[in-house]
Amino acid sequence: MGKMYGKFAMTKQDSYLEKQRNTYFAVMKIPVDVRQYFQGKTRFSTTLKTGSLSEANRRKWQFVEAWKAQVTLARRTKTGTVPDSLAEQAARYSLWLRQHQDEEGDAESALFSILDETIWRDYEQRDETWTPLPREDTTRQEKESAHLAYNMAVKQWTGSYVTDWLKDYEAEAKTKDEALRALKIFYERFPHLDDVTRHEVEDWVEEMLRTRSRPTIKKRIGFIRAYWDWCSHRKRGYFPGREPF
Template structure:
């Protein structure tokens, strides 16, 4: 009885040939050929088994293209692994043997094209690796964060997945090289940004381990970002700076000249209250009385506070309250996808200050620095200024036990603010 040829192979004389039958309905598209045949130029069966796969893969792709009219897409290692391991927990001994044969054949075929892909395929099949991007959404669904934070984490971990397609490619040495490239390459990311990215990656890595999706005892993201041991001269030069009164006057006049009354009012409210831009954008009419603004919904306990309305600000607050058509003090600001109403007007401020020649050290938050600087120079106690600005007080007495400065004390402090050059503009 003649010995049966191995799959896709025929022995002719002393050499081996690769062979693949062409389906009958498709043979006309191949010049009525019944099969593909090509010499492998070897008489070694093991060598023939190894090198046949590149031809078989190419021929199968041609057949698929003839069948569908579309160029066949090669399956990625993770797709092949999923296909060939699906349902393996239910295999009987015979099925298990057939499956292992298919896995072995696929590994050889991949190895002929790209040994790295073959290695990834084997590790995926053996459960030693997963597609890095596969479980990002599952991880984020379990996170208890605001949407903006979730989106940032998704962006950070997708960076990881773009760099390392599979988790077996990740180790501390590779991560350190990646961090070095991010910091010193074209992107030039700052140490704080890199720390945030690595923190997100570490959280995702822990999730994969805790869920049993990978089994790794190492910590590839630990201590991979080297922070400067001391502040450099450039870091001091890049520090945010407060505006002077003349700067605020120039900004207000420029907004007026552009006809951007809302931006002008935003600047004026900030300079008399020290509020953050998003706090002003979220102020509703019920939060406002004839003598105070109530800031609510802050991220910290200290951020929720009652701010006395400076006598110079009262006409502006009164006018805006009467003009409001949507229940907000600054009416008509459209929220972005995170519900932030100040995003667009904040960009308008950025363009305005840039046009006046202010660099990156000057931002809207600089107005808070202006207020803090003025309060300090007026001799207002730090704990009172902290209660006005919504800062935490780190001391035991004021931070833990005190109920905070009284409204009268805060009002007296606020009323000490003086911006005579701006008051002279007569804004109401």
Template sequence: MSYLEKKRNLYYAILKIPSDLREHFGKTKFSKSTGQADPRKARSIALGFVSEWQKQIQAARKLALDADLQMALEMRRDIEAAIESGEDDPGVAYGISDFIDKLRETGQKERAEKFACVVFGKEVVLAEYYEAWVVSIKTTSQRTRIEYSNIGREVLKMFPTVSAITPKAVRAWARMMLDGNGNYDAPLSKSSIEKRFKVARNLWQYLEYHELVDQEANPFRLPRFVSEADKKLRAERLKTKGRAEERLPFEPYELVEIWRNASQSDPQLADLIFLAMYTGCRIEELCRLKVRECTNSLLKVTSSKTKAGYRDIPVHPKLKPLVQRLLRIPVKLNGHSD
């Protein structure tokens, strides 16, 4: 990523501020002159500026936690500290109870319940484990860690507590990203949404490992409507370009479904589909594979549109049982079984 922008004869260091923090900083980007006309020298200076700005962004994200949740967590810690000090009925708990009662009396029932659940209940607040989760991310790339931590903040904003993570809420989050509303200024692409779900699953796995959630199926499964919307968008783009008849690639789950259906009605076709899935070969290339030129670990393509297509393909572990069977009992496809 380039952090440089040339203005007149000098280079400026530039870093865009994430959309959810622009209000906090009161601007859309950081910008500062490097005082250099030489791009190499400017780049070295810019990296120092960018490093400092990224620290400011991380600090701002820590402050982005819901104020009520932050206060409730502090209250919970105060009570726990009082109990640990040996007080059977810590006085601080009574003061907090009075505060919650006043919220109810003034018609702020929703806020009161939020405080009560966090302070006196067993509500798991994700922000309490955010920093430890970031440290636990298995990566040697600082850029990946920063990317995960930033997306993690998005997850925390949408799901401040474990109880907020419901199938309905997860679908609403996906819809929000797809439509570009709520916490998002513009619609996100399918790949961007998938990346956010991947990070959310990673966070959930951390909570599972530390027994903070039930050992159930990970709730962060990408809703089907995201893929369907992406297909529709690509089809519309093709139509706009005058290529409406061009075929769109199948989704992985669709290929598996096609293969399963073929397995029930046409085993030979199912074998071809399975081979194609794990080799990327054209059907005519697969039909012309020769037993004498293939082994359990290598498929040799010698019939392709061009000589450039001649190649050796390592056999994927999941293909080995099928390849071994076909080598034992060759199938005559397109007139070739030798």
């Protein structure tokens, strides 16, 4: 019985890992039903840049969680339960950047190149100066949305970790829905972290008080402050520690 348990523990410990030569990789299969959203790839894979099993197990989870979030988002998009809005696009791009931030090269430039070739320009069709022409299989709105979503992602989008925070937020479903609405209002008003300053927040609160009651605004800011505090502790190096509220 003990041997069986030990074998199971080892299998669990090695989950989402694959060793190539002396380096561990984080890996996860992409479900068949959503592969169309990942250029037909069958799995995710990224180097963890370590030969230590314990270190690989520590490093793998940020990638696995991001991949699972992408699969969930792809399924929601596929079923039409969530529109493929600007915020959804920014969330996808932000996840992609987080997955590739430790790899060699510039992740932001790599993402830009992917969008350039798949959404903005057609490299097989060129004008007289040999400049790629705009793609005809994507609309102007799709091109503009991709540009905005990309800028939101690379400029540290304020709403990057809303989904992660809600998972940890201990509250009833109704309260979580209220929190999500408050955060949506917040990140639409301040899409980039650089936009969130004490003076800007004060001006925003004064604007809201013209149409909303003080208790409503206080509750809304309470949700936003809780999210900000969570990010400041859990996402150090990405989310600023300063408290603008």
